[in-house]
Structures are given as structure tokens and as C-alpha cells.
Amino acid sequence: MNSIRTFKKxxxxxxxxxxxxxxxxxxxxxxxxxxxxxxxxGDSLGMVVLGYENTLNVTVSDMxxxxxxxxNGAKESFIVVDMPYMSxxxxxxETKRNAAKLILETGANAVKLEGGKPSRIEAIKAIIDxxxxxxxxxxxxxxxxxxxxxxxxxxxxxxxxxxILEQAKAIEQAGAFMIVLEGIPEKLGEKITENLSIPTIGxxxxxxxxxxxxxxxxxxxxxxxxxxxxxxxxNLSDKIPANLKKFINDVKEGEFPKKEQIYAPMxx
Numbered sequence: 011m012n013s014i015r016t017f018k019k020x021x022x023x024x025x026x027x028x029x030x031x032x033x034x035x036x037x038x039x040x041x042x043x044x045x046x047x048x049x050x051x052g053d054s055l056g057m058v059v060l061g062y063e064n065t066l067n068v069t070v071s072d073m074x075x076x077x078x079x080x081x082n083g084a085k086e087s088f089i090v091v092d093m094p095y096m097s098x099x100x101x102x103x104e105t106k107r108n109a110a111k112l113i114l115e116t117g118a119n120a121v122k123l124e125g126g127k128p129s130r131i132e133a134i135k136a137i138i139d140x141x142x143x144x145x146x147x148x149x150x151x152x153x154x155x156x157x158x159x160x161x162x163x164x165x166x167x168x169x170x171x172x173x174i175l176e177q178a179k180a181i182e183q184a185g186a187f188m189i190v191l192e193g194i195p196e197k198l199g200e201k202i203t204e205n206l207s208i209p210t211i212g213x214x215x216x217x218x219x220x221x222x223x224x225x226x227x228x229x230x231x232x233x234x235x236x237x238x239x240x241x242x243x244x245n246l247s248d249k250i251p252a253n254l255k256k257f258i259n260d261v262k263e264g265e266f267p268k269k270e271q272i273y274a275p276m277x278x
Contacts, residue, residue: 012047012088014143014187020047020220021209027221029090029211030229033059033076037226038083049084050122050223051077053092054152058227065152068094070108077116089118090145095153098123102136109137120144122190124151126177131184138185146181148174149215150193161237163214165194171201178202190223191215214239
């Protein structure tokens with residue numbers, strides 16, 4: 011299994027780090043079989059698995075449920091679990107309790123939380139005080155979509171870029187071992203990466219971060235909507251219904267089951 015030290019060495023060697031999301035046993039199994047560096051059980055499961063409009067309704071119990079399944083499917087992988095909305099916003103005591111629950115009940119290796127304002131920095135410190143590794147997340151943070159006014163690229167203005175850079179430095183100083191940069195200009199992604207000693211993982215942050223992460227369903231063409239930064243390596247949204255329709259037709263036309271699919275078939 012990879013470790014925090016592994017990822018830091020990869021950054022220093024300029025070896026790209028690859029992260030993918032997984033939300034259940036089969037997706038975790040396939041991602042691990044492919045040789046992924048680390049897995050993110052993202053609160054994006056609210057949209058791609060549970061059918062919500064955004065990530066805000068995802069609960070700690072949801073994350074525990076899905077992360078357990080991911081660990082069952084990827085026993086040798088380093089797994090990061092998202093802390094969902096309002097699980098680290100109330101108090102440091104509640105933050106610690108929720109982070110510990112996510113680790114102890116799932117077998118995950120680290121948690122991730124969004125934002126870089128002072129209260130988030132304190133939350134990161136509180137979690138690390140419990141000996142739990144933390145991944146930060148800056149830029150387009152989906153739990154803040156109401157404040158942003160939607161899924162809008164962040165850091166377009168110079169003042170905003172400086173703010174995000176300073177937040178990234180604060181997250182590193184707080185003790186996070188990695189940071190996800192989402193939906194920011196490529197130049198800012200490069201600048202943050204150059205200024206941090208911890209790895210940066212980009213999603214819509216350009217070519218110069220230390221690694222990249224995409225959503226499992228986006229990569230395989232299973233999601234309802236694909237952002238600009240997504241590359242589809244398959245288009246299962248077309249293939250799955252078409253092949254299920256074949257099964258339906260085979261049953262209706264008496265073509266399934268055949269003799270080879272029957273226990274102790276009778277002779278006609």
C-alpha cells in the first residue's frame with residue numbers, strides 16, 4: 011500500500027500521482043486492479059450514485075456506508091474519504107468525532123475537507139491532533155456552490171489568486187499532506203504547486219499540478235453531465251442501456267435462458 015511518504019517522494023521525483031473516485035465494491039475493485047495510486051471516496055457520490063442535485067445532502071452515514079464497500083473492494087489501496095457538508099463546520103470536537111468515525115468504521119487512511127479560511131485551518135489542525143491524515147481542497151469547492159453562485163471557476167482575478175495561494179500555504183502549515191485544486195486557472199495551479207512541498211492534485215486545474223483526479227463515472231461516460239476538464243475513456247451511458255435492451259428482448263422472444271444457462275434442463 012502507498013503511504014503519505016510515497017506521495018511526497020513522487021512529488022520530489024516529478025512522478026505524476028493519479029487519483030480516482032470509487033463509491034462501491036465493484037468500482038473500487040476495478041480501480042485497484044488498474045493500478046491507481048490512491049482512491050477518493052468523494053461526496054460526489056451524492057450526485058453520481060444517489061441522484062442528488064449537489065453534494066450538500068450527503069451525510070456522514072452515507073460516507074461510512076460507501077467507504078466500507080470501497081475498502082472491501084480495494085484492500086491494498088490508500089483511501090481518502092470526503093468529510094461531507096456540515097461535518098466539520100460546528101466545532102472542533104464534532105469535527106474530530108466525525109473524522110474518527112470515518113476512519114474507524116471504514117478502514118480508510120485519510121479524510122478530505124474543503125476550504126481554506128481560518129475555521130477550516132483550525133479543523134485541519136484538530137483532525138491531525140487525532141493522528142488522522144488530512145487532504146485539503148481549494149478553488150471550486152462544491153460544498154460552497156450557493157456562496158459561489160454555482161459551479162464557477164475560481165481564481166480568475168489576481169487578488170483571488172493570491173488569496174487561494176495563501177490559503178494553500180496555510181493548509182500545508184496546518185499539517186495537511188496533500189491538497190486538491192479544483193476549477194482554477196492553469197497558471198494558478200502551477201504557482202501553488204511550485205510554492206508547496208506537499209503534493210497538489212488537480213481537477214480542472216491544468217497540466218502542472220503534481221497529479222490528477224477524476225470521477226469514476228465521468229471517466230467511463232456514465233454521468234449525466236461532464237465538465238470541460240473531463241476526458242471520457244468510454245461511453246457506457248450508451249453501451250449499458252443498449253446491452254440491457256438485448257437481455258430484455260432475449261427474454262421476451264424466448265432466447266434466454268438457453269440450455270447452457272439451466273440447471274438440469276429437461277428434454278423437450
